[in-house]
Amino acid sequence: MLKGFISLVVLSACYANAVEVVANAGTVAPHTIALQSRRSPKESPLRRRALSPSNVPLADFFLGTDLQWFGNITVGTPPQEITVVFDTGSSSLEFASTLCTTCPQVKFDSSKSSTFVDGGRTSSITFATGVGVDPVIGANYKLTLRSGRDTVGVGGFSAPGVSLFLITAQTPKFNIDPFSGIQGMGATAQGIFAALINQGLPSLFSLYVTPQAVGKAELTLGGTDSTKFTGTPIFASLPSGSGNTWQLASPGISVNGKTTTVLNTARTIIFDSGTSNVLFSTNTANAIYALISPDIKPNPNEAGTYGIACNRISSLPAVIDITFTSQSGKPFNLTIPSSELSVGPFASDPTLCQTLINAFDGLELVGGSLLKHYYSIWDVGGKRMGFAPAVGV
Structure with missing residues (x-):
């Protein structure tokens, strides 16, 4: 993002x-x-393997004002449930892991997944905006990451070997987050979204991010909810x-x-x-x-x-x-x-x-x-x- x-x-x-x-x-x-239809013609092989759109419920992080909407994905085999922000301002998937001893969020345990592959690469990322409404000062929103791959699921879909990053350390500003990580939804399909498009999911998604008083926020993968x-x-x-x-x-x-x-x-x-x-x-x-x-x-x-x-x-x-x-x-x-x-x-x-x-x-x-x-x-x-x-x- x-x-x-x-x-x-x-x-x-x-x-x-x-x-x-x-x-x-x-x-x-x-x-x-x-709105133009994105269905494939009858003779197209895509029609036989197309995935139907799926709605993902979203919760609203609220501290006196709407701050962020987040929902569930699963990672690993057997699947472990992780909450993430579906963020159009980023492109990668990163979430708290048991490698992070100070992360208070729900953490993914790679040792319990039979399909996890350690990428062996470490990196850090600094963000220009943070949780809430206050500007970022210096590097007070920074994550330390380790690369990997695993099966990722969302909205009833799943794909193997999706690139991801385990959070191994984070600055204290992240500790208030009720969600464990971020699923990037940038304008170029990557990660789980790219994998689902390859499986036949139409290459669009929709957001209904409502105020807390309205509720029922959702992400629709592969279509719209009229x-x-x-x-x-x-x-x-x-x-x-x-x-x-x-x-x-x-x-x-x-x-x-x-x-x-x-x-x-x-x-x-x-x-x-x-x-x-x-x-x-x-x-x-x-x-x-x-x-x-x-x-x-x-x-x-x-x-x-x-x-x-x-x-x-x-x-x-x-x-x-x-x-x-x-x-x-x-x-x-x-x-x-x-x-x-x-x-x-x-x-x-x-x-x-x-x-x-x-x-x-x-x-x-x-x-x-x-x-x-x-x-x-x-x-x-x-x-x-x-x-x-x-x-x-």
Whole structure:
């Protein structure tokens, strides 16, 4: 991904990516695009071996605000159940193991699996975003890993010899996680997802990552669940050269129907299901907050964060519209509503509430605060993303 354990932005893979009100920007009515069938023709041999889509229930990690969604996979023979974040900001599978003496999560014991193969390679990985809503400082989100292979199962499917990494050590910031690891779901199929595609699973997945109050979040492998959205999804193509990154080009951003010279600028925005907050450059974050309230200020005690008095935040209008272009060339907006503005009080000052956008120069990224308002379709084979209004949100 592109984040911390929950928002996995691997630093090594990171993109080296006075307010003037210019105009009122009216809401762009979404242009609907019919969802194309991905079934194989009758004569195709794929039809005989195709796997049907499967739903994987997801739980919501919640500490005053929605933080992360995670579900079950199995590893080994006999299978051991492990909980992982299905993270579109990363591509590998890593989880706590009995080699990690300080990991408090449920741990995989490779000695009890008859199909485990030790890869013998050790490495470390540092993340640019972490669990929760606070910016990463230095290398406080770091994992030490050992390579291996084993049988991995998810959603009733399984595949042998899947590449994976055992966590042998982790920094204390990970200890709060209720899940054991991360299953990368990047824009290029790898690991278990690639293996299932080779078995005949259609090369797409969908996410219904709901607020805790709505519940029933799910991942659908190999298709969509039409009971979880309304209307027809709108699709947008990934830019050329996106590689393993789920990202879309955006011509501009508006806040409460207004934009500025800074916001009305083309940019590429990454979609990361493992990140809670929104990350924008310092100039963009400042421009957005200036259109919400001049009293939203950076918090010098926590670099990259902003805040305002908690007794004021609920009354602030903060509708953030990010414009994209559909495959048919029509503009459409994805909206972060005012209800997402507050991510809770700062630990250092409970009277001051943190706001959802963090400043992070070199990276433009949206996470769960946007995704939980839409049913999202991640079409690996078609190199595109689709969005429709989520049911119940």
